[in-house]
Amino acid sequence: MTPAVGQPVDRVDGRPKVTGSARFSAEIPLPGMAYAALVGAHIAAGRITSIDTGEAEAAEGVLAVLTHENTPPIAAQPPLLPSLAGTAAPGQTFFPLQDDVVHYAGQHIAVVVADTHERAQHAASLLHVRYAEEPSVTTLDQGRDLAHVPEAIFGGFMPGRMSRGDLRKGIDEADVRLDATFTYAANNHNPIEPPATTASWEGGELTLWDATQGVTSTQQTVAALLGLPVSRVRVVGHYTGGSFGGKAMTWHHPALAAIAARTVGRPVKLALTREQMFTSMGHREEQEQTIMLAATGDGRLTALRHHKLSPTSHFDEWAEPSLGVASQIYGCPHYEGEYRLFRANTMTPTFMRAPGEASGMFAMECAMDELAERLGMDPLELRLRNITATDPMTGDPWSSWGLEECYRRGAERFGWAGRDPRPRSRREGHWMIGTGMASAGYPVAQPLTPQRARARLYADGTVLVQAATPDFGTGVATVMTQVAADALGLPVERCRFENGDTALPQIAAAVGSAGAGMISAAVHTAATALRDALVARAVADAESPLHGADAGAVELRDGRMVLRGDPGTGESYAEMMHRQFLPDLEALGSWNPGSGANGHALMTFGAQFAEVAVDADLGIVRVRRMVGAFAPGRVLNPKTARSQLMGGMIWGLGQALLEANHMEARTGRWAASSLGDYLVAVNADAPDVDVELVEVEDTVVNPLGVKGVGEIGQVGAGAAIANAVHHATGRRVRKMPITIEDLL
Amino acid sequence: MRPISYTRATGTTDAIAAVTADPRSHFLAGGTTEVDLLRQNVLAPRRLVDINDLPLTGVEEMPDGSLRIGALARMSQVAQAPVVRERFPLIAQALELGASAQLRNMASMGGNMMQRVRCGYFRDTASACNKRVPGSGCAAIEGTSRGHAVLGTSAHCIATHPSDVAVALAALDARIRTEGPGGERSYSFEEFFLLPGDTPDREHPLEHGELITVIEVPSVPIARHSAYLKVRDRESYEFALVSVAAALALADGLVLDVRLALGGVGTRPWRAERAEEFLLGAPAIPQNFHEAARVEMAAARPTSMNAFKVELACRTVVRALETLTGSPS
Amino acid sequence: MSSHVSANTAAESGVLPERGPEPVQVTLHVNGERRAVDIEPRVSLLDALREHLGLTGAKKGCDQGACGACTVLVDGRRVLGCLTLAITCEGREVTTIEGLAREGRLDPMQEAFIAHDAFQCGYCTPGQIMSAVALLREGHAGDDEEIKEWMSGNICRCAAYPNIRAAIRAVRDADPDAAPGTGSGA
Numbered sequence A: 001m002t003p004a005v006g007q008p009v010d011r012v013d014g015r016p017k018v019t020g021s022a023r024f025s026a027e028i029p030l031p032g033m034a035y036a037a038l039v040g041a042h043i044a045a046g047r048i049t050s051i052d053t054g055e056a057e058a059a060e061g062v063l064a065v066l067t068h069e070n071t072p073p074i075a076a077q078p079p080l081l082p083s084l085a086g087t088a089a090p091g092q093t094f095f096p097l098q099d100d101v102v103h104y105a106g107q108h109i110a111v112v113v114a115d116t117h118e119r120a121q122h123a124a125s126l127l128h129v130r131y132a133e134e135p136s137v138t139t140l141d142q143g144r145d146l147a148h149v150p151e152a153i154f155g156g157f158m159p160g161r162m163s164r165g166d167l168r169k170g171i172d173e174a175d176v177r178l179d180a181t182f183t184y185a186a187n188n189h190n191p192i193e194p195p196a197t198t199a200s201w202e203g204g205e206l207t208l209w210d211a212t213q214g215v216t217s218t219q220q221t222v223a224a225l226l227g228l229p230v231s232r233v234r235v236v237g238h239y240t241g242g243s244f245g246g247k248a249m250t251w252h253h254p255a256l257a258a259i260a261a262r263t264v265g266r267p268v269k270l271a272l273t274r275e276q277m278f279t280s281m282g283h284r285e286e287q288e289q290t291i292m293l294a295a296t297g298d299g300r301l302t303a304l305r306h307h308k309l310s311p312t313s314h315f316d317e318w319a320e321p322s323l324g325v326a327s328q329i330y331g332c333p334h335y336e337g338e339y340r341l342f343r344a345n346t347m348t349p350t351f352m353r354a355p356g357e358a359s360g361m362f363a364m365e366c367a368m369d370e371l372a373e374r375l376g377m378d379p380l381e382l383r384l385r386n387i388t389a390t391d392p393m394t395g396d397p398w399s400s401w402g403l404e405e406c407y408r409r410g411a412e413r414f415g416w417a418g419r420d421p422r423p424r425s426r427r428e429g430h431w432m433i434g435t436g437m438a439s440a441g442y443p444v445a446q447p448l449t450p451q452r453a454r455a456r457l458y459a460d461g462t463v464l465v466q467a468a469t470p471d472f473g474t475g476v477a478t479v480m481t482q483v484a485a486d487a488l489g490l491p492v493e494r495c496r497f498e499n500g501d502t503a504l505p506q507i508a509a510a511v512g513s514a515g516a517g518m519i520s521a522a523v524h525t526a527a528t529a530l531r532d533a534l535v536a537r538a539v540a541d542a543e544s545p546l547h548g549a550d551a552g553a554v555e556l557r558d559g560r561m562v563l564r565g566d567p568g569t570g571e572s573y574a575e576m577m578h579r580q581f582l583p584d585l586e587a588l589g590s591w592n593p594g595s596g597a598n599g600h601a602l603m604t605f606g607a608q609f610a611e612v613a614v615d616a617d618l619g620i621v622r623v624r625r626m627v628g629a630f631a632p633g634r635v636l637n638p639k640t641a642r643s644q645l646m647g648g649m650i651w652g653l654g655q656a657l658l659e660a661n662h663m664e665a666r667t668g669r670w671a672a673s674s675l676g677d678y679l680v681a682v683n684a685d686a687p688d689v690d691v692e693l694v695e696v697e698d699t700v701v702n703p704l705g706v707k708g709v710g711e712i713g714q715v716g717a718g719a720a721i722a723n724a725v726h727h728a729t730g731r732r733v734r735k736m737p738i739t740i741e742d743l744l
Numbered sequence B: 001m002r003p004i005s006y007t008r009a010t011g012t013t014d015a016i017a018a019v020t021a022d023p024r025s026h027f028l029a030g031g032t033t034e035v036d037l038l039r040q041n042v043l044a045p046r047r048l049v050d051i052n053d054l055p056l057t058g059v060e061e062m063p064d065g066s067l068r069i070g071a072l073a074r075m076s077q078v079a080q081a082p083v084v085r086e087r088f089p090l091i092a093q094a095l096e097l098g099a100s101a102q103l104r105n106m107a108s109m110g111g112n113m114m115q116r117v118r119c120g121y122f123r124d125t126a127s128a129c130n131k132r133v134p135g136s137g138c139a140a141i142e143g144t145s146r147g148h149a150v151l152g153t154s155a156h157c158i159a160t161h162p163s164d165v166a167v168a169l170a171a172l173d174a175r176i177r178t179e180g181p182g183g184e185r186s187y188s189f190e191e192f193f194l195l196p197g198d199t200p201d202r203e204h205p206l207e208h209g210e211l212i213t214v215i216e217v218p219s220v221p222i223a224r225h226s227a228y229l230k231v232r233d234r235e236s237y238e239f240a241l242v243s244v245a246a247a248l249a250l251a252d253g254l255v256l257d258v259r260l261a262l263g264g265v266g267t268r269p270w271r272a273e274r275a276e277e278f279l280l281g282a283p284a285i286p287q288n289f290h291e292a293a294r295v296e297m298a299a300a301r302p303t304s305m306n307a308f309k310v311e312l313a314c315r316t317v318v319r320a321l322e323t324l325t326g327s328p329s
Numbered sequence C: 001m002s003s004h005v006s007a008n009t010a011a012e013s014g015v016l017p018e019r020g021p022e023p024v025q026v027t028l029h030v031n032g033e034r035r036a037v038d039i040e041p042r043v044s045l046l047d048a049l050r051e052h053l054g055l056t057g058a059k060k061g062c063d064q065g066a067c068g069a070c071t072v073l074v075d076g077r078r079v080l081g082c083l084t085l086a087i088t089c090e091g092r093e094v095t096t097i098e099g100l101a102r103e104g105r106l107d108p109m110q111e112a113f114i115a116h117d118a119f120q121c122g123y124c125t126p127g128q129i130m131s132a133v134a135l136l137r138e139g140h141a142g143d144d145e146e147i148k149e150w151m152s153g154n155i156c157r158c159a160a161y162p163n164i165r166a167a168i169r170a171v172r173d174a175d176p177d178a179a180p181g182t183g184s185g186a
């Protein structure tokens, strides 16, 4: 029997998704449904001096208007912890509707509930709010002089400053030195499904259908905010329409939906509008990164300094960790990294696909390209001279590596060899053609809590595997079916994965590309435990052909337990279970990642290549092809893995050329708040993408050696494009995104 | 969106009478502007009068070679009409480079002439906007103005006219015919698309209840040799940063006739008359194309954020003309 | 076409019936079925389908015409449900993703989307499929450049675009008997 793992199995949730029968969180039909609409503050800083709800309350169909004047206080504000921790995970340590202070534009200041969607939306426009406005700080220029170096960032998980070696010494040893500053527009996730929560109370029990990356995060956060026993809060999220980090933390609306439903005594549906998505769910912060590279004449890095400046909210010290992979991927002995934050009138920024690494590696890999040019060296050769088999921060070896193989295979598929390094050396009509490459890396994050799954075999030989995790497009439901099938020796068609419900065994939010690794670990553990229990019963059963056999000598295939080397001796699960009057048998698996990495450093590696065409007169950039080679450990399903990597690479294209939001200094508001103004790639922007999978064995990271594919596709993709733009045009544009005006 | 009531009209007179009689009734065609802005609370009609059943959907070639496009012909339908594709390729291209396939199936030609600006402050009822609330100020001038106009602006409004096809039509001296309480009228584009001046809320001269019935495009033989070029950040589904509609006829290397209009840069679909004048009779060479564009753009009044549009417009003009002359770039 | 005044007199024109703003009965033909709903005239076709008819296949991504998630067919042509008022669809045939599969048999385009992994989260997918079905019928799937352009009104944030094109190519190149969109009313 060929193992199911590693096969390009079609998505198990394909049929509901292509027929429209998949129910997302705003699509749960409940009798007596009411609709909530949020109202956001028009100013970025100040106070609400009055809020007149009379007209809204009198409007047709309105059931309630909640403001800071009548909303019950929250029970407790849980601290900000990345949702991978497995506990409450509010996106920021602030909850609205508690007082009259406005901290950022769009901050929720009221919730209007009515009997129809249209009536709620309309009544929300009838509030009359007066403000005492104060000056706001939102832009890099306004905040630059107010910045401080934080103790820690990212919910306290990462230090604000890092170093190794002696930077001065590294600079003195160098023959060349390069200083460059990069600027980045803010980015918004913009999943196509707006975040939505449907809330329903039965007695004291709350059920929420929530569009989330982790039902447990929503459950824990809402329970804490509302002061409810966790046991009375159930969160269901069968389908989530894209997240990319935007639904990884629990923002305000799930709790507000619950409060609204309790207030009106009816189930309530609350979906953010597209516009509200820009001010209700965090974002990738606008930032500036300054990098200094020093190297010897033969291209060995001797010193690296990497500083980042960015705004954070008034409540939390958050920066996406941009200095991580850039500090580890090359063996540069002398290093200094520093985050600088300033307090601004914004939400707390949050994870957004390839958080930190996409922006940090953009700076690093563009600088490396520039260094290669200065040294007259092929950019790929420069990387090869500097890569390291051990983490330069700790000296620990990588649990698995594969980077050289990624360069080799990527370069081969792309046709990198023989590239004419001179800028502006290729032209087709009015198009200038250029190619570029970059390295990619993404840390392997581990959850902090045990991850659980349950496997239940029925006497008819079908198996049900359960875990709380939602599938927001990663393919986790498909892949876990494969993992369970192999552990139990069953074809995938006989296995079903049930997920997206806190009633099922607990799994932390699937973030930081950790989903496949940790969930497969839990499923594998559960299915293996079930297998062991089955075999133990068989060998102990006097009526079994396997009676008295060594359990270790029994193997599972095609739904049968047989003796290894003697497949004629054995029986099917069904036979044994019928005989033993067992309708089903189940096992709970718990994978505890606590043991840590055993002196290993955990990272996924890859290499990116891109070819662009730049219109010589009009400055239009079109990406003609992209090749990415990645070493994500074991590939559970090449079909879904490729899709995720491809998606990441196209995100890299978007970040490099399209996606931009800026705060307006005058108003403290986002310049873009629609899909018409915040541009994401459309079909015509996306070239065919060539994804090369380099499988590397990893015995450290988790039982199946899975390192994850969710984010690494984006890391380095933007840099490869920017480097290709330079190759095409001779211009170094040190910003994301690069737009027409930069190239005229 | 406010509560609204609804009336479906089947006859033109009925539709006009219904809207004329009620200052708070609006026509509803494809709804791609009207419904969008209703939901944004930018428009506040009491009632919509649905004109989709009116018999104004034809695309007809007249004996004199002119084209009559019914106000309710859909963008997709007009773009597909063989007469348009053959004789007026710039119209077909402008249409197909606009919006998306779905929107083009919905949007009517009359509605397209009447579409409102895409300025973010116009769409946001919390912002100052002279076009939406006369006298409230213009948030764009000091705000985000990358997409805004550089030609035809005023101290009161700098919003770009967003239509693509109107640019192609402007190049062809199209006319807009209406029927209304005051009878039938016909407007040149010059008359129809008003500059913002100090009344940016007044975008066209129509009376309340006046209905666009037909867009007339004169014969313009050189339109057979024409093109619409649209420059934008995204490859598709985006309004223009700059666009150029051009038609060109040469004789012995000299410009015999030329039509040129610009989109994305003007507060109205911008007929580039100065550039045309410069080019007439001049040798059809890139230097002259450049110079003509420069002459046209001399009047530009950009902001710091959209200054690049001036240069971009010049280069786009050159490219469009080069494409039509087949000159090497 | 005609731009001429119709025969009605001004007196007659005063009597055009007005419906709303309170809920009125609207009769829609959806996927071959006649469905009556009581809705306010301001209710969009998308909300009528999703909130009143239980047909949640068409998705709301922006409610502003800027994403294509709400794409459905009206009288066989692809349009956006979010910018269409339901009441304007009386007398027209509406086809949603739910009307594409016949007697449990998937439309070839639905099959191809699964086979080519043309989606991830699945939220844009019904809109993509309705658009793709219309695309083939319009004859706009000649080559990849054409598919790219004519599918650009459907944003996929998961960026499954190359696979969406592959699915469309596969249906285009398959047996013509298996033409897509042969479901009810489509």
Ligand SMILES: Cc1cc2nc3c(=O)[nH]c(=O)nc-3n(C[C@H](O)[C@H](O)[C@H](O)COP(=O)(O)OP(=O)(O)OC[C@H]3O[C@@H](n4cnc5c(N)ncnc54)[C@H](O)[C@@H]3O)c2cc1C
Pocket (backbone or CB within 6 Å): A676, B026, B027, B028, B029, B030, B031, B032, B033, B034, B035, B036, B071, B072, B097, B098, B099, B100, B103, B106, B107, B108, B109, B110, B111, B112, B113, B114, B115, B162, B163, B164, B165, B210, B211, B212, B213, B237, B238, B239, B240, C064, C065, C066
């Ligand atoms: C996301 C998006 C992207 C777009 N991109 C582009 C683009 O790239 N290029 C482009 O050119 N356009 C674009 N558009 C605009 C689109 O073309 C217009 O919205 C459309 O043409 C309007 O036509 P309609 O029939 O839908 O008008 P409606 O929305 O029905 O009406 C618009 C206005 O005109 C009035 N009206 C309608 N018909 C008549 C008539 N016959 N006589 C008098 N008044 C009338 C209505 O009362 C209303 O006020 C885009 C729109 C959207 C939503």
Ligand code: SF4
Pocket (backbone or CB within 6 Å): B117, B119, B120, B121, B122, B128, B129, B130, B131, B132, B137, B138, B139, B140, B141, B156, B157, B158, B159, B200
């Ligand atoms: S540019 Fe015009 S539409 Fe925009 S805010 Fe100013 S006045 Fe309003």
Ligand code: FES
Pocket (backbone or CB within 6 Å): C059, C060, C061, C062, C063, C064, C065, C066, C067, C068, C069, C070, C071, C080, C081, C082, C083
């Ligand atoms: S929901 Fe209709 S286009 Fe986005």
Ligand code: FES
Pocket (backbone or CB within 6 Å): A192, A241, A242, A473, C118, C119, C120, C121, C122, C123, C124, C125, C155, C156, C157, C158, C159, C160
């Ligand atoms: S599949 Fe997620 S948006 Fe397209």
